Amino acid sequence: MARDLAIDLGTANTLVYMKGKGIVLNEPSVIALNRQTGEVLATGREAWQMIGRTPGYIVAVRPLRGGAITDFEITERMIRLLLQRVGVSRFTRPKVVICVPSAITEVERRAVTDAARRAGAADAQLIEQPMAAAIGADLPIDEPVGNMVIDIGGGTSETAVISLGGIVALEAVRVGSFDIDAAIQAYVRREHGIAIGERTAEEVKVAIGSASPTEDESQAEVRGRDLMTGLPKTVVLTPEEVRFAIDDVVSSITASVVRCLAKAPPELAQDFLSRGMYLVGGGGLLRGLAQRIEKETNVPVRMSNMPLEAVVMGAGHCIEHYDALKGMFMGARR
């Protein structure tokens, strides 16, 4: 008998929670394929290490962009391999709860559930990421008080106001950590005339990226290919440059938080002043982001204890109490 699963199918990472066991898998959402035969060569961390470093016949891709499936067939194969790795076979078909961005369309929703069913799930239910994040972050969402959660993932940023076990207000933008990396890549190309890969851009973001000035700022050396000569070249980036490069993306995220605050009923809005908002998701780890949001909203911002695992832990709790919480699944409310 297969144990039921909760999956956080993120643009950046995929986490799997097994009922009664906890998180059993945490890997990048990447798959490497042989371009000629279509054969899967690697998934997860192994495939992630291949990004940008493969020979012509191998392609390492992220089958999700902006939280949505961009390649249905590859996503299905990736889910099938992930399920196999956690012990699912054709004879053991578990119930699966999958976390998805709240803004996905009906077609995208169907694509995710179909991919999971074809990959071996007996039943696939979807839950909105901010709701799962609020459960996983241990916010008191069972009480009649305003809880605000900001989930910044690889491809989406979602802000939700939750009270009495339901979403009261929601705002989502298809902008996330990968857009920050892309903005750094574009800036370095434009201003310094060198091309850098997405992994290098990510390293720059982690090393010196910030949304507002912070203490202990330092510069970073970036190596890439000179666009004029085609030769390797090194340039030095300052934190101010990176802040300037990513400002549009950060502004887009903070603007969505402000829009969500404006949608909240006044009775709940006053709770935020005392209780604050909670940041989850890998994008929330960007230095100075909490301070930037706090400055623009005048509402305290706190970091969740488990920003990277909150979503899958929340979905895992729904798997543990499946019957009591099945009303929260996306199909159940329509």
Next chain:
Amino acid sequence: MTVLFISLVVLAAVGFYWYGRRRHHQEPGVASFQRHIDALSSERRRESFERVRPPMHDDDYDDETGS
């Protein structure tokens, strides 16, 4: 007199039946909402989270990019 008595008994029976049905119809909603809220309580969540092993952290790659 008998007719009046029978009418009163019938009315009372209909009243009890209607009240019973109403209660019967209301209870599942109340009960399921209570169950839903109870399952979301901090105690229930703590039970779930404490039962499972601590989350894995990987050192080989940087996972600060997103969820």
